[in-house]
Amino acid sequence: MFKFCLRHRFCVLLSLLGYMVMFFAFMNSETWKVLEKEVNGFSKIVEQRKIDVKHTLKNTYKNNPYNNKIRVYGLHHCPNVKKENPKVRPRKAFKKLAISGMYNSGTNALYSLLKSNCKPSKNYNEAVWQIKWGKHGYPYKIDEITLKKNASSFQLFSKELEEVLPVYVIRDPLTWIKSVCRNAYTIEFRSKMDKNPTFWQFMLCPRLLNVSSCKWHNQSFDTIADLWNQWYSMPFLYEQKPFVTQNQLFGLDFGFDIYSKQNLHVHFNWAPFLQTFPFADDLLIFDPVNWTLPDFNWSITSMKRYEESLFWWKNLHSHSALSLPFLMIRFEDLLFKPTQILSLLCQCIDGDFDPTNVSVPEAPSKDHGIETSNRSQALHTYGYHSYRYLDFYPFDLQFLQHNLNPKLVEMFGYDIPPLSTFNFTRLEKEWFSPKKRGEVQLFYELQNRIRSLKKKSSSTSRTSSSNITS
Structure with a gap:
């Protein structure tokens, strides 16, 4: 032996x-x-370019692209904020603000600031740490809740949601990607160029974005940019989408089987086509009475399918009455202009806010994660105009230009300038x-x-x- x-x-x-x-x-x-x-x-x-940028750029916030204008979406849902369009009528006042956002987007900082500065009043209770479906969760979790409940439970649930106004924190995808490279949490990266699943994350991230994919909560994404797109598009899908029945749409392939009983209770009813058209004004669904009955011979199987499709249709129609208004603020505005952001949020829900006595903590807002920074460090880092472009190769920026959601990028001022405006050397342009x-x-x-x-x-x-x- x-x-x-x-x-x-x-x-x-x-x-x-x-x-x-x-x-x-x-x-x-x-x-x-x-x-x-x-x-x-x-x-x-x-590395030399990093040194040059850090030593030559002045740390002035006047030139910071985030500092030009505060970007807040959803103020039309606030009964106490002056409307740009007076014809838009908000709902009744909300009683709570609930926090949501992707990892590393500043959700803990927002909760800490609201708790310290936006005090409860007659109409407003204290801010909630997370929304009903989880601080980092998709809004489609509501589908799993509402479609499994009977009518009375659904009414109670919808009434509870009516009292809460979700506040989403969005972050510049360029800086967010770099942050996720350091603190991935439950995001699993996959390298398309190596069998080692962690190779790209620890060796290349955030460079060579096009050769990496990721997985989050058993859902696969082509790239980390795709995850950012889909996550921050979701709130717009559930804001308020009227339903219009259309029996002419039977020939369309929505990517799922509406007859499947298991699909009656999960989010796949909505996600395939809603993710494709995140900013659509209307959501079209079938009328099962119009197109189901002529195709069946009244057998047991056909009646069962008819009942299932009718059940699916009725549930979606009852669900359409539940709109989910929300606010979406930028992480950068929360960092550079906390007083203005807190003033808008507190005014929206009639909270007690004193702009002359705003408490902004210096310490990191969370005690977990890797290389967490305090407020001064964050101001120093994001105050540099070119920080968002550091660590990316030229074709990475070009890749993001073509793959980030253009509506979100435009709405929140996360545009990436044309590569011609960057002072890349000939070697940098040709090398990749x-x-x-x-x-x-x-x-x-x-x-x-x-x-x-x-x-x-x-x-x-x-x-x-x-x-x-x-």
Whole structure:
């Protein structure tokens, strides 16, 4: 047995040694040396650009793109705020503000500021830490709640929602992506160029966005930008969408089977086409009475399907009466202009607010996460005009220009200027051409495999030596 184990270990070591010789031979080749030299040279350029930006840019908020204008969506839902359109009638006053937003968007900071500065009044209770479906959850969680309840429970639930005004915190996707690279929470990244699932997150993020995908709560997204798009589009879908029955739409493929009984109780009824048209004015659904009856022969199966489709249709129509007004504010406005934002929020729900005595904590708003910063550090970081573009390659910015939701980007002032306005060097522009990206992919893959082989070789050597000793 000892001789077999020794011979087996020796074969493993010999094969690993052969692989290492092959890779190290390639490393000593001229192709590898040239590529490695270019990679190191470009890395130095990137680092030098960071140093130049930090030392030459003045930390003035006057030039900060976020500081030009406060961006708040949803003030038309506030009965106490002056309307741009006086014809829009808000609902009755809300009793609570509930916080929501993606990870690393400032939800804890908003809750802390509201709790300290927006005091309860006759019509307003204290702010709620999170909304009914979770602070970081999708609004479609309501579907799972409402469609499973009977009429009386639904009425109680909708009445409870009528008293709460959700406040979503949105953040610049460029800075948010970099923050998620450090604190991913439950977001799982997948690298399309390496079998190691964490390779992109720890080695490249936020660079090479197009070669990474992610998964969040069992839902897959093409890129992290796609997650930002879908998450912040959802509140608009549920704000108030009137239903119009259309029996002419039977031929459309909505991506799901409306006859499936399990789909009657989950969000898939809405999500496929709502995510495709997040800012549509109307939501069209079928009238089952018009198009179902002629197709059936009144068999048991056909009657069952008719009842299911009718049940689905009635539930959606009853659900359409439940609109979900909301406010959406920017993380950057909360950071640079907290007094103005708090004044609007408190005025909206008739809270007790004193603009001359605003308490803004200096300490980090959360005690979890990696590299959390206090307020002064955040002001220093986001006060730099070019911080949002640091750590990205030119084609990453171009990728985001074409893949971020244009409506959200325009609404909240997160535009990315044309690449022609950036002072990129010739090397920076040419280095990441499609051909060069293929070479970079090979370079990183080989580096990763060599590290893996070294690790296996060292562990095998330790195991073999321990067996021989024993």
